[in-house]
Amino acid sequence: MRIMRGLVFGTVSLLPALFAGIAAYFVFGGAAGDDWEAWMYGPCYLVPGLIVGGSLYLGLRDEEEIKQ
Numbered sequence: 001m002r003i004m005r006g007l008v009f010g011t012v013s014l015l016p017a018l019f020a021g022i023a024a025y026f027v028f029g030g031a032a033g034d035d036w037e038a039w040m041y042g043p044c045y046l047v048p049g050l051i052v053g054g055s056l057y058l059g060l061r062d063e064e065e066i067k068q
Contacts, residue, residue: 006059013055017048 024043 002060002062006056009059010052010056013052014048017051020051021045021048 021044024047025040028040028043030040030043
């Protein structure tokens with residue numbers, strides 16, 4: 001169950017991660033039509049990767065039982 005939940009969380013977070021990566025690209029100085037720069041690996045790969053990886057981790061972690 002944890003693996004399936006983690007995969008669902010990771011898959012659902014792909015679209016918001018894509019938009020966050022695009023926003024980070026323009027915030028850090030990228031412009032439409034510019035050539036690729038080496039410093040753009042952070043906004044284009046690191047930001048979406050952290051979002052998807054974080055949501056995958058949240059889906060895979062073990063939930064504590066609720067004590068009543």
